[in-house]
Amino acid sequence: MTLKETADSVLEKLGLMFNPFYALSSEALEKREKTHVLSSDDVKIINSVNTVLNGETKKIIFIAGVFGSGKTEKAKIIESYLQRKKYFGAYVKVDTSDVYAIIDRVLYMFMAEYRRKNPGEALLTKIKEYLGKENLFENLTTKAFLKNEKAFAEALPYLLDDIKPFYFILDEVENVFQTSVSEQKIFFQFLSYLAEKMPEKCIMILCGIPSAVNIISSIHRNFYHKINEIYVINPLTDREVEELVKKRLEIARKPELKGRIGSLHPFNLNAIKYVNRVAGGNPRKILKILKTAISALFMYPNIEILDEKFIATILSGRKGRRGRGKIRLPKNLSKDLELIVTRYGGQPVSYLELARVNGISALDQYERLEKLRELSLLSRKGGKYYVPNEMRETVLKTLNIKTEGSE
Numbered sequence: 001m002t003l004k005e006t007a008d009s010v011l012e013k014l015g016l017m018f019n020p021f022y023a024l025s026s027e028a029l030e031k032r033e034k035t036h037v038l039s040s041d042d043v044k045i046i047n048s049v050n051t052v053l054n055g056e057t058k059k060i061i062f063i064a065g066v067f068g069s070g071k072t073e074k075a076k077i078i079e080s081y082l083q084r085k086k087y088f089g090a091y092v093k094v095d096t097s098d099v100y101a102i103i104d105r106v107l108y109m110f111m112a113e114y115r116r117k118n119p120g121e122a123l124l125t126k127i128k129e130y131l132g133k134e135n136l137f138e139n140l141t142t143k144a145f146l147k148n149e150k151a152f153a154e155a156l157p158y159l160l161d162d163i164k165p166f167y168f169i170l171d172e173v174e175n176v177f178q179t180s181v182s183e184q185k186i187f188f189q190f191l192s193y194l195a196e197k198m199p200e201k202c203i204m205i206l207c208g209i210p211s212a213v214n215i216i217s218s219i220h221r222n223f224y225h226k227i228n229e230i231y232v233i234n235p236l237t238d239r240e241v242e243e244l245v246k247k248r249l250e251i252a253r254k255p256e257l258k259g260r261i262g263s264l265h266p267f268n269l270n271a272i273k274y275v276n277r278v279a280g281g282n283p284r285k286i287l288k289i290l291k292t293a294i295s296a297l298f299m300y301p302n303i304e305i306l307d308e309k310f311i312a313t314i315l316s317g318r319k320g321r322r323g324r325g326k327i328r329l330p331k332n333l334s335k336d337l338e339l340i341v342t343r344y345g346g347q348p349v350s351y352l353e354l355a356r357v358n359g360i361s362a363l364d365q366y367e368r369l370e371k372l373r374e375l376s377l378l379s380r381k382g383g384k385y386y387v388p389n390e391m392r393e394t395v396l397k398t399l400n401i402k403t404e405g406s407e
Helices: 003-014 040-054 071-084 099-117 123-131 142-147 149-160 173-178 181-197 210-219 238-252 269-279 283-299 308-318 331-344 351-358 362-374 389-398
Strands: 059-064 088-093 166-171 203-208 229-232 379-381 384-386
Touching: 003 283, 040 059, 040 071, 040 229, 059 071, 059 210, 071 088, 071 166, 071 203, 088 099, 099 142, 099 149, 099 166, 099 181, 142 149, 149 181, 173 181, 173 203, 173 210, 173 351, 173 362, 181 203, 181 210, 203 210, 238 269, 238 283, 269 283, 269 308, 283 308, 331 351, 331 362, 331 389, 351 362, 351 384, 362 379, 362 384
Parallel strands: 059 203, 059 229, 088 166, 166 203
Antiparallel strands: 379 384
16 A cells, blocks of 8 residues: 555545645635634734724734744735725735845835726826926836935825725735845835825734844834834634634535534544643644644554544654764755854854845744754754754764764
């Protein structure tokens, strides 16, 4: 029997069409609302958004959370809510260190909506007429912004007033910090102008790691003071995790079995609580553990209920590399480990610093370092990673680095 056939037989036994936890993020699922669990954090943010919808005001909101805490999912749920309220919107993920490309992307979305609502009308001609400036700029782009900030700021209302009400969501804002300080200042100056000129009933939402708020404060105080509300995402409660698991299982359950077996099957409640405790209430970590548990079942053909003991066995197997000799690593993980050892001497270094050196996103870097941590090759304190003393010899063997006195 092939590996796929074995996996299929396990799912058949469980009454599932696929592994419910294959997608570690709801972004990968077609119907996000079907799996989203409404938390107290969601209620607070939606209530805040409603004050904009129901009043004559505008808001800049920052959603802060560690990686895997569900920032993007919350932003997407809010986006769906605002779209149902007939809001135009721009969702932009900072997936490049080119801040000018991000600014151009935002302006392009706004300009496209303007042209949709005002077909045939030349926005730039209108701006020039109002401002009395000839050849102000060829287009509303980063180039125009850098050429004349003040004129650009004066021009923004003529664009923004015609596309309201709108929302603007900027996700993974921490990736901006991989650029130079001067470029960071330019980027947040742009956001500051956007926030200042944004009409009433409009909303700007930024999503990022908690430390991003403090960094923004040090880089651009003016924009920092324009942020109206900051929401720090709390860990999931046992009840919320139970509901999340039930919803995931429901979409994967065979139709003929729905309502005939327990909604948590093949898990029991103690297992779910244990997973939440181990994962610290982090949704991505919870889903990763549950995905691994389902996938590992083909090695335990007689197991029918996935209880706390089974989960603990699976996790201990994953972490049972401590004290071993050389470990074979994928090339990218080996590169990260070697960088930490050779450049930083195995001492604590921020994942943001490593992301900048490697030229990758902060999220990609974080996930790579977390894989090394799962193998016990790295430890973490705060947002910094280092080689623990008890694993130093194993790390050096893994990297083929000879220690003093070795031949």
